[in-house]
Amino acid sequence: MAGRESQFGATLPKADVPKKVCVVGAGPAGMEAARVAAERGHRVKLFEKTGELGGGQFRLATLAPFKEEFKNIVRYYKSQFKKLKNLEVVLNCEVDAETLRAEKPDAVILATGGAARVPEIKGIDRPNVYTNHDFLRQGVKVSGKVVIAGGGCAGVGTADLISDVSTADRLSDLGLKVTVVEMMEQCALDEELITRLTLLHRLQTKGNVELLNNYVVKEITDKGVVVIGPDKKETTLPADYVVLAFGAVPYHPLEEVARQFPNCQIIGDVVRPGKIKDAVEDGFFAGLRV
Ligand SMILES: Cc1cc2nc3c(=O)[nH]c(=O)nc-3n(C[C@H](O)[C@H](O)[C@H](O)COP(=O)(O)OP(=O)(O)OC[C@H]3O[C@@H](n4cnc5c(N)ncnc54)[C@H](O)[C@@H]3O)c2cc1C
Numbered sequence: 654m655a656g657r658e659s660q661f662g663a664t665l666p667k668a669d670v671p672k673k674v675c676v677v678g679a680g681p682a683g684m685e686a687a688r689v690a691a692e693r694g695h696r697v698k699l700f701e702k703t704g705e706l707g708g709g710q711f712r713l714a715t716l717a718p719f720k721e722e723f724k725n726i727v728r729y730y731k732s733q734f735k736k737l738k739n740l741e742v743v744l745n746c747e748v749d750a751e752t753l754r755a756e757k758p759d760a761v762i763l764a765t766g767g768a769a770r771v772p773e774i775k776g777i778d779r780p781n782v783y784t785n786h787d788f789l790r791q792g793v794k795v796s797g798k799v800v801i802a803g804g805g806c807a808g809v810g811t812a813d814l815i816s817d818v819s820t821a822d823r824l825s826d827l828g829l830k831v832t833v834v835e836m837m838e839q840c841a842l843d844e845e846l847i848t849r850l851t852l853l854h855r856l857q858t859k860g861n862v863e864l865l866n867n868y869v870v871k872e873i874t875d876k877g878v879v880v881i882g883p884d885k886k887e888t889t890l891p892a893d894y895v896v897l898a899f900g901a902v903p904y905h906p907l908e909e910v911a912r913q914f915p916n917c918q919i920i921g922d923v924v925r926p927g928k929i930k931d932a933v934e935d936g937f938f939a940g941l942r943v
Pocket of ligand 1: 679700701710712713714720746747748749764765766767789920921922926927
């Protein structure tokens with residue numbers, strides 16, 4: 654772990670008793686947990702419901718042009734997994750209770766990630782409204798005016814601020830007029846400083862992206878997104894499409910079955926939506942604990 658080499662040394666401690674470990678979800682948390690557990694000598698099976706490593710939220714995070722370097726993370730894990738003969742990756746497998754029971758694992762690590770947060774806002778179920786997860790995953794083709802609603806809601810972490818900007822950036826590259834509505838004083842406040850300044854500067858100079866800070870989304874109507882501005886006045890932002898980027902909530906489809914496996918750890922965004930580094934850290938320690 655970068656910066657903790659003196660604490661953990663160059664090699665990981667071998668497991669006293671090698672176990673059969675099932676890791677569910679190959680996002681950053683699951684991949685790191687699988688790597689560490691396998692390096693320690695456990696027999697590891699890493700299950701992923703999509704057809705690729707990092708195919709969940711992580712893939713969405715890599716789609717913004719300025720976040721392409723994240724793809725190196727998956728390249729790294731692929732190269733590590735090749736060296737670990739006691740680690741098997743199973744893609745296109747959505748794990749349920751039955752799958753886990755059939756595996757008869759000694760230990761289970763659940764790293765199923767997060768889902769888009771959808772707050773209770775009037776009109777949010779209109780057909781032209783997408784979560785940013787769906788929008789990016791489906792590669793929705795949009796035209797005209799797009800409002801990105803999100804950022805700053807209670808309990809939402811860094812990812813939503815970043816994803817607001819990531820999504821807007823992607824849209825503007827398609828030649829659209831994009832307005833980002835942000836409740837905080839500025840967008841992407843929790844982003845690493847240099848990245849944040851570079852990104853905001855790029856968006857502001859593109860000409861077709863407007864960042865509205867200190868605005869709160871009140872309602873979505875057939876005319877657009879009703880917002881309340883810093884002056885407490887209501888305005889309707891015309892919108893052909895609305896993309897919700899209100900961050901993530903835990904996605905925990907195996908919550909019930911987790912109780913059936915005494916040696917079960919739950920890690921990454923399924924515990925608390927955060928950032929990639931948090932998920933990797935969770936994975937590292939889960940791999941050490943198993
Ligand atoms: C649009 C967007 C932009 C983001 N930008 C950034 C950013 O710039 N920087 C940053 O640090 N973070 C960013 N994030 C957040 C980051 O992607 C997450 O914090 C991180 O991916 C969490 O890792 P995880 O392993 O916990 O979950 P995930 O990456 O979601 O991985 C969970 C995996 O579990 C799989 N899975 C779920 N259920 C099952 C099942 N039953 N069986 C098998 N597999 C299953 C999923 O397919 C998925 O691959 C962004 C997120 C989004 C959505």
